[in-house]
Amino acid sequence: MFTLAGVDKRYGSTVALDGVDLHIAAGHRTALIGPSGAGKSTVLRMLIGLEWPDRGQVRFDGEPLRRDALLEQRRRIGYVIQEGGLFPHLSAGDNAALLARTLGWPRERIRERLEALSTLCQLPVDALQRFPAELSGGQRQRVGLVRALMLDPPVLLLDEPLGALDPVIRHDLQAQMRELFARLGKTVVMVTHDVAEAAYLADTLVLLRAGRVVQEGSARALHDAPAEPFVREFLQAQRSLEACL
Numbered sequence: 001m002f003t004l005a006g007v008d009k010r011y012g013s014t015v016a017l018d019g020v021d022l023h024i025a026a027g028h029r030t031a032l033i034g035p036s037g038a039g040k041s042t043v044l045r046m047l048i049g050l051e052w053p054d055r056g057q058v059r060f061d062g063e064p065l066r067r068d069a070l071l072e073q074r075r076r077i078g079y080v081i082q083e084g085g086l087f088p089h090l091s092a093g094d095n096a097a098l099l100a101r102t103l104g105w106p107r108e109r110i111r112e113r114l115e116a117l118s119t120l121c122q123l124p125v126d127a128l129q130r131f132p133a134e135l136s137g138g139q140r141q142r143v144g145l146v147r148a149l150m151l152d153p154p155v156l157l158l159d160e161p162l163g164a165l166d167p168v169i170r171h172d173l174q175a176q177m178r179e180l181f182a183r184l185g186k187t188v189v190m191v192t193h194d195v196a197e198a199a200y201l202a203d204t205l206v207l208l209r210a211g212r213v214v215q216e217g218s219a220r221a222l223h224d225a226p227a228e229p230f231v232r233e234f235l236q237a238q239r240s241l242e243a244c245l
């Protein structure tokens with residue numbers, strides 16, 4: 001679905017990506033993990049054409065991403081950022097319906113789609129009437145998902161979608177997302193700081209460090225056959241409660 005071939009990206013003297021080769025298969029769920037500043041969000045932003053490589057190429061569905069075809073390509077990609085990235089001055093429903101309205105969908109079709117997606121994402125229908133500031137963090141996240149799914153894109157990109165949530169809500173939403181991903185069968189690429197979340201939601205983990213892919217594979221493969229000591233260090237960096245008792 002996506003290929004990055006020899007991709008470099010710099011911001012001034014900062015190297016964000018350094019010769020990244022990555023193949024993201026259709027229908028798979030991929031999690032980008034790695035330390036802060038490793039380049040995870042830059043990869044995600046490149047997949048949707050919010051950033052462009054200095055060198056190398058990004059291909060989507062076999063075609064190079066092209067600035068002049070970006071709008072058409074973006075319609076096939078749902079993008080969710082932390083807290084949903086909603087416009088504060090629009091109701092949740094208007095936020096979710098924005099793209100469909102721009103495309104001229106009839107009112108009734110929008111209403112039906114919003115209703116179906118609210119049920120799918122377990123969002124109370126009355127939440128759609130409220131402004132983002134009147135919703136909880138978990139509800140904003142769900143609205144972000146509803147918005148991303150509105151046009152039924154084959155691809156979902158999620159940048160720390162559960163980052164700002166309390167542990168109980170996060171735990172619930174992880175389970176709901178896993179179920180949702182399995183049911184919809186979409187290609188999912190997500191960024192998360194939480195290794196267990198990555199292993200729970202994704203079938204392939206891509207560990208980045210300093211703009212390079214260190215290892216790519218299942219959680220089991222990274223755990224059992226780390227490509228270098230850093231992989232083990234990173235996987236073990238999160239403290240478990242048991243170890244503190």
Ligand SMILES: Nc1ncnc2c1ncn2[C@@H]1O[C@H](COP(=O)(O)OP(=O)(O)OP(=O)(O)O)[C@@H](O)[C@H]1O
Nearest residue numbers: 011014015016034035036037038039040041042043
């Ligand atoms: N717009 C920008 N201008 C300047 N530097 C940037 C910009 N975007 C990213 N960077 C730098 O590029 C590097 C990679 O950033 P990126 O956001 O991709 O990392 P990340 O792995 O997603 O980090 P985090 O986990 O902290 O979100 C970092 O050093 C960052 O400071």
